[in-house]
Amino acid sequence: MYKFWIAIKKEFSILIYDKTGLAIMYAMPILLVFIITIVQDSAFRIVNENRISMLIVNKDKQSQSLKLVDLMEASGLFDIHKADSLPVQDIKQYMLDEDYLTGLYIEPQFTGSLVAKATAVSTDMMLELGLLEDSLENNLAASSLQFYHDPVLKENYCMSVINMINAILKGVEGELLINTLCEQLGLEDAPAKLKEAMIDKSTPVERNVATTSNSNVIPNSTQHNVPAWTIFAMFFMVVSLGNNIVKERLNGSFIRLKTMPTPFYIVLASKMAVYLLVALTQIAFVFTLTKLTFPALDLPQLTLPDNTIGFLLLSVVSSLAAVSYALLIGSLAKTQQQSYGFGAVSIVIFAAIGGIWVPSFVMPGYLQMLSMVSPLNWCLQGFYVLFLKGGSWAELIPVLLGISSFVLLCLVVVYFKLKKEKII
Amino acid sequence: MNTPRIRTENLSKRYKGADKFSLEKVNLSISSGDIYGILGPNGAGKTTLISILCGIFEPTEGSLSYYRNSKAVSFEQFQPNIGYVPQEYAFFEELTPLQNLEYFGAMYNLNKNEIRTQSRLILDLLGLKKVVNDRILTFSGGMKRRVNLAIGIIHNPSVLFLDEPTVGVDVQSKVAILRILKELNQKGTTIIYTSHHLSEAEAFCNSISLLDHGKIIVEGSLKALMKEHETQNLKDLFIRFTGEEFRD
Numbered sequence: 001m002y003k004f005w006i007a008i009k010k011e012f013s014i015l016i017y018d019k020t021g022l023a024i025m026y027a028m029p030i031l032l033v034f035i036i037t038i039v040q041d042s043a044f045r046i047v048n049e050n051r052i053s054m055l056i057v058n059k060d061k062q063s064q065s066l067k068l069v070d071l072m073e074a075s076g077l078f079d080i081h082k083a084d085s086l087p088v089q090d091i092k093q094y095m096l097d098e099d100y101l102t103g104l105y106i107e108p109q110f111t112g113s114l115v116a117k118a119t120a121v122s123t124d125m126m127l128e129l130g131l132l133e134d135s136l137e138n139n140l141a142a143s144s145l146q147f148y149h150d151p152v153l154k155e156n157y158c159m160s161v162i163n164m165i166n167a168i169l170k171g172v173e174g175e176l177l178i179n180t181l182c183e184q185l186g187l188e189d190a191p192a193k194l195k196e197a198m199i200d201k202s203t204p205v206e207r208n209v210a211t212t213s214n215s216n217v218i219p220n221s222t223q224h225n226v227p228a229w230t231i232f233a234m235f236f237m238v239v240s241l242g243n244n245i246v247k248e249r250l251n252g253s254f255i256r257l258k259t260m261p262t263p264f265y266i267v268l269a270s271k272m273a274v275y276l277l278v279a280l281t282q283i284a285f286v287f288t289l290t291k292l293t294f295p296a297l298d299l300p301q302l303t304l305p306d307n308t309i310g311f312l313l314l315s316v317v318s319s320l321a322a323v324s325y326a327l328l329i330g331s332l333a334k335t336q337q338q339s340y341g342f343g344a345v346s347i348v349i350f351a352a353i354g355g356i357w358v359p360s361f362v363m364p365g366y367l368q369m370l371s372m373v374s375p376l377n378w379c380l381q382g383f384y385v386l387f388l389k390g391g392s393w394a395e396l397i398p399v400l401l402g403i404s405s406f407v408l409l410c411l412v413v414v415y416f417k418l419k420k421e422k423i424i
Numbered sequence: 425m426n427t428p429r430i431r432t433e434n435l436s437k438r439y440k441g442a443d444k445f446s447l448e449k450v451n452l453s454i455s456s457g458d459i460y461g462i463l464g465p466n467g468a469g470k471t472t473l474i475s476i477l478c479g480i481f482e483p484t485e486g487s488l489s490y491y492r493n494s495k496a497v498s499f500e501q502f503q504p505n506i507g508y509v510p511q512e513y514a515f516f517e518e519l520t521p522l523q524n525l526e527y528f529g530a531m532y533n534l535n536k537n538e539i540r541t542q543s544r545l546i547l548d549l550l551g552l553k554k555v556v557n558d559r560i561l562t563f564s565g566g567m568k569r570r571v572n573l574a575i576g577i578i579h580n581p582s583v584l585f586l587d588e589p590t591v592g593v594d595v596q597s598k599v600a601i602l603r604i605l606k607e608l609n610q611k612g613t614t615i616i617y618t619s620h621h622l623s624e625a626e627a628f629c630n631s632i633s634l635l636d637h638g639k640i641i642v643e644g645s646l647k648a649l650m651k652e653h654e655t656q657n658l659k660d661l662f663i664r665f666t667g668e669e670f671r672d
Contacts, residue, residue: 006530010516010523017518017559252514256575259478259508259585261500262531422481 003262007270014244015274021240025278029233029286033225034297036357037290040221041299051079052161055095055103055148058084062111064172069106071168091148102161103148110145114176122180145169222290222300227383228356230286231376234279234322235350238329238343241275245330246339254423264424268414272323279319307391314386314396317403318379324410325375331417350374378402426455428491429583429614430477435486437472437638446472448638449486454631456491459605459615461625461646463658464635465666470618471511471587473635477616478508478585492582504533507581511588513568514575517560521552521571524560525578532579539578546574549604566597573601577608584608586617590624602628626658634665641665 015022054072058065061084072078086094088105095103107113145165149158248254257267291302305311326343333339351357353367354374363371371377382399385391418424435450447469454460462470475481476488479499490502515524522543529539547556550570555563560571573589586605590598602624609615619625625632626646633643642649642665646658655661 002535003530006527010519010527013523014516014518248516252510252512253516255480256508256510256514256528257531258480259503259506260528260531261504261533 003266004270007266008273011244011270011274015240015278018240021237021243024239025233025237025282026285028236029229029282030289032229032232033286033290036229037221037225037294037299038297040225052077053099053101054078054080055086055091055098055100056080056082056084056106057086057088057091057103058082058106059088059108060106060110064111064114064176065106067175068169068172071171072165075164075168077164088146095148095150101150101153102158104165105146105148107144107146114173115180118173118176118180121177122184125181126184220300222294222302223387224359226287226290226302227387228380230283231318231322231379231383232347232351232356233286234282234319234379235325235347235376236344237275237278237322238326238347239340241271241323241326242330242333242339242343243336244271245327246333246336249331249421249423250335254418258423264418268327272320272327275323275326276316276319279322280315283315283319303387305386305391307386307393307396310391310393310396311386313400314379314382317400317407318382320407321375321379321403321410324407324414327414328410331414347376350376353377355380375403375406378406426457427494428453428489429456429458430454430491430616431489432477433487433489435473435476435483435488437469437476437481438484444638445484446638447476447483450635450638450640452633452640452643454614454616456614457609457612458631459609459629460617461629461632462616462618462635463622463625463632463662468635468666469638470635472638474585474587474616474618478506479503480508502583504579505582507576507579507584509573509576509584509586509589511591513572515560515571517568520555520557520559521547521574522556524571524575528575529578534579542578542580543574546578550574551600564594566593569593569597569601573604577604577613581613583614583616586615588618588620590619590621598624622658622662632658634662636666 056069056072058069069080069082073080081098081100083094091103091105094100147158147162147165149161254264254267257264287302287304291304295301329339329343329346333342351374353371354360354377355363355371356376360368360371360377378399382396382403385395385399389395415424431453432450435447436445437447438445450473462473464470472481476483488499489496490499491497492502492505515528519527525543525547526539529542534542543556544553547553550573552567552570552574555567560568563571569589569592573586576584576586584605589605590601593601605615605617605628617625617629619628629646631644632646632649634641642653642661650656650658650661653661653664655664
């Protein structure tokens with residue numbers, strides 16, 4: 001036990017000396033978590049929380065177009081700027097000059113067209129019901145709204161905005177149709193309550209998060225970025241621990257230890273213990289700091305999982321995966337440069353395909369398949385189970401077993417490599 | 425009669441994938457209290473031989489016997505008695521000499537008190553008293569060699585293996601290292617060492633084996649060998665048996 005303690009003490013002393021390595025291991029995840037979360041959260045807010053800037057050129061200025069614009073304003077989704085006197089040919093230039101993301105041009109005969117359409121539909125209904133004997137001439141003048149958008153806006157974003165306008169327009173058309181019907185039925189004095197009930201009785205759509213827990217934590221940039229970048233930093237210990245292994249292999253201290261009455265597993269176990277502690281303190285450090293500071297920075301609050309034991313277990317297993325991977329690289333690399341270069345690059349690639357930067361579910365199918373080879377992805381899936389899906393053991397255990405298998409595989413390769421080099 | 429310490433019989437070593445043997449049928453006998461020099465040109469197999477003797481590599485063929493109090497013992501029983509000083513600076517330069525000795529001392533089964541006493545004593549002996557708490561990174565080559573030696577002798581080994589212990593050091597460090605090794609030998613430590621410095625080996629060793637192309641050409645007491653082969657010094661003996669051709 002004394003040997004193990006001294007070996008731990010030595011590893012710790014070397015670790016403390018490596019200030020750059022420490023900075024990479026502790027400062028990097030904090031910086032990444034803050035920067036990426038702030039950037040992603042801003043983008044998220046532009047799409048989801050900020051009102052869409054819209055230029056409206058209303059050449060109709062009649063009841064229905066005014067109602068449409070009023071309803072759009074009332075929806076709270078749009079930041080509307082009216083420029084009714086603007087000629088249609090100048091709309092694009094004006095939008096570019098004034099930085100409007102979207103624009104809407106309402107043609108002069110918009111209200112007339114809508115009223116004619118409502119009357120025609122209402123008359124057809126009356127005829128079908130036998131309440132009218134003769135049809136009026138049905139000349140529907142087609143009218144459309146012209147939607148403009150900034151070229152940088154993505155297709156799905158544009159379609160979402162068009163769908164919002166359509167939904168409001170449907171409300172306007174619906175109300176107009178009901179009013180026209182009431183008029184034709186001689187119910188001009190129909191109570192407003194009845195009209196309201198007919199117009200507003202749409203079926204509500206309630207939002208639910210698909211998790212197995214009762215807590216409805218909404219996936220957001222914090223819930224993804226905090227665990228994701230912590231995992232990245234944990235695996236980045238390959239730079240420090242990998243180099244440590246290569247150095248001791250090459251400078252002869254491993255060989256020297258072979259002449260001593262000490263089993264080599266003590267040396268490896270002490271390295272694993274110290275770096276396991278490093279990885280666990282990385283998790284504790286990043287999670288605590290983000291939990292305490294994110295609300296003050298107006299970032300989404302980090303919600304810790306209910307399954308505390310699962311969280312601790314996943315933290316330990318993920319840390320062991322990072323340590324084992326670093327041992328693997330350290331035992332396979334022939335030089336410190338190889339260890340540093342390959343170790344760092346491999347982690348960046350594993351992070352890219354493993355869903356650290358962008359969640360893997362938004363990747364193309366073949367990349368999602370490829371992400372399965374990334375140990376970072378397995379760890380991240382575990383944190384998703386805990387942070388976003390309620391943390392059920394049924395979902396967590398396969399992830400833990402997968403990561404544990406990776407740990408075992410790495411250690412077996414390390415053993416045989418060191419055995420081949422006559423170190424063990 | 426000299427008490428045996430290590431004996432080899434037809435010891436051979438061929439590395440995996442190599443065409444020929446690095447060591448071939450090596451027979452040698454090292455007695456207790458010897459300062460035994462394993463000498464030879466580059467690539468002769470000196471480091472391979474010393475690595476096998478101290479348990480780093482296993483021989484491909486042949487046998488190896490260790491003795492304690494004239495009784496044959498297994499390597500595991502013998503291992504705590506050996507010290508090994510490799511040619512490389514096999515320690516942790518980010519740490520201080522004291523921290524290194526604490527680590528390797530523990531690996532040699534010393535307890536806390538033994539480590540403390542021995543570290544101070546040896547570092548003092550090797551002229552490193554003033555820098556015990558300095559990081560080795562800042563040390564000169566000679567100081568690093570002395571730290572390398574200190575690690576190998578912290579546990580008072582009865583057999584000490586040294587692979588080129590004075591290579592690349594200044595004269596003062598070389599003199600200090602050899603003086604301490606002589607003192608250790610006088611206290612009973614058997615020393616087995618390799619060197620390129622023939623004049624140093626001549627002054628230091630009492631027995632040698634001359635190795636070339638993996639084979640022992642001559643072995644025995646240095647004085648007896650020089651007398652037998654009528655040479656004035658070890659260099660002449662060396663050239664007589666290994667020739668003057670370059671060895672790369």
